[in-house]
Amino acid sequence: MKHLIHTLNKAFDHRVRLGVMAVLLANESVSFNDLKEALDLTDGNLASHVAALEKAGYVLVSKQFIGKKPNTTYNATAEGKTAFQQHLEALEKLLRP
Amino acid sequence: MKHLIHTLNKAFDHRVRLGVMAVLLANESVSFNDLKEALDLTDGNLASHVAALEKAGYVLVSKQFIGKKPNTTYNATAEGKTAFQQHLEALEKLLRP
Numbered sequence: 001m002k003h004l005i006h007t008l009n010k011a012f013d014h015r016v017r018l019g020v021m022a023v024l025l026a027n028e029s030v031s032f033n034d035l036k037e038a039l040d041l042t043d044g045n046l047a048s049h050v051a052a053l054e055k056a057g058y059v060l061v062s063k064q065f066i067g068k069k070p071n072t073t074y075n076a077t078a079e080g081k082t083a084f085q086q087h088l089e090a091l092e093k094l095l096r097p
Numbered sequence: 098m099k100h101l102i103h104t105l106n107k108a109f110d111h112r113v114r115l116g117v118m119a120v121l122l123a124n125e126s127v128s129f130n131d132l133k134e135a136l137d138l139t140d141g142n143l144a145s146h147v148a149a150l151e152k153a154g155y156v157l158v159s160k161q162f163i164g165k166k167p168n169t170t171y172n173a174t175a176e177g178k179t180a181f182q183q184h185l186e187a188l189e190k191l192l193r194p
Contacts, residue, residue, distance in 0.1 A: 002137055003116060003135060003136045003137045004116070005112045005113060005115065005116035005136055005137075006112075006137060008112035008115070010112070013110060013111050013112055014110050015102045015103075015105035015107070015110055016102060018102065018105070018188075018191060018192065019100060019101070019102035019191065022191055022192060038100060039100045039102055040099055040100045040102075040103060088192055088193075091115075091188065091192070094115060094116065094119055095115065095119060095185055095188070096185075
C-alpha cells in the first residue's frame with residue numbers, strides 16, 4: 001500500500017503555494033499586488049510560484065488594463081479548489097492521525 | 098505584520114520531510130530500511146531529505162554495525178520535535194483559520 005505522503009500534491013509542496021491557494025479560496029479574485037502584500041512576498045517569489053500553480057491548472061491568470069495601467073488578477077480554478085481541498089484532507093490524515 | 102506562511106518552517110517544505118518527521122515522532126528510533134518501506138520511497142529520495150533534516154539539526158543519524166552489516170538508524174532530536182510541532186500548529190492556523 002502506498003504511504004499517505006504520496007497522496008499529498010506535489011504542486012502544493014511549498015509554503016508560498018499553500019498561502020496563495022488559501023488566499024484564493026477565501027477571495028474570489030485577487031490582484032497581483034494584493035496577493036503580494038497579503039503574503040508579504042517579493043514580486044519574483046510570488047510570480048514563480050503562481051506560474052507553477054497556473055501550469056498545474058489550479059490558478060487562472062487574467063491580464064487587463066485599468067486605464068493605461070496593467071492589472072493582473074488571479075482566481076483559483078474549480079480543479080484547483082478541489083485539488084487543494086484534497087491536499088488539506090491528506091495533510092490532516094498524515095499529521096493528525 | 099508578517100503573513101502566517103512565514104511562520105512555516107522551510108525545512109519541512111516537502112511531503113517526504115513531513116512523512117519522515119511524522120514517522121520519527123511516532124517511533125523513537127527507526128532504521129533506514131524501515132523508514133524507506135514505511136514511506137514507500139527510493140534510497141536516494143529518502144537519503145537526500147533525511148540529510149537536509151540532519152543538517153537542520155532535526156534528525157540524529159546513528160551508524161552502527163549488526164555483525165558485519167551496517168545499520169543506520171534515525172531519531173528526531175528534541176529541537177526537531179519542537180520545530181515540527183510548531184510547523185503543524187502554523188499549518189493549522191493557515192489552513193483552518
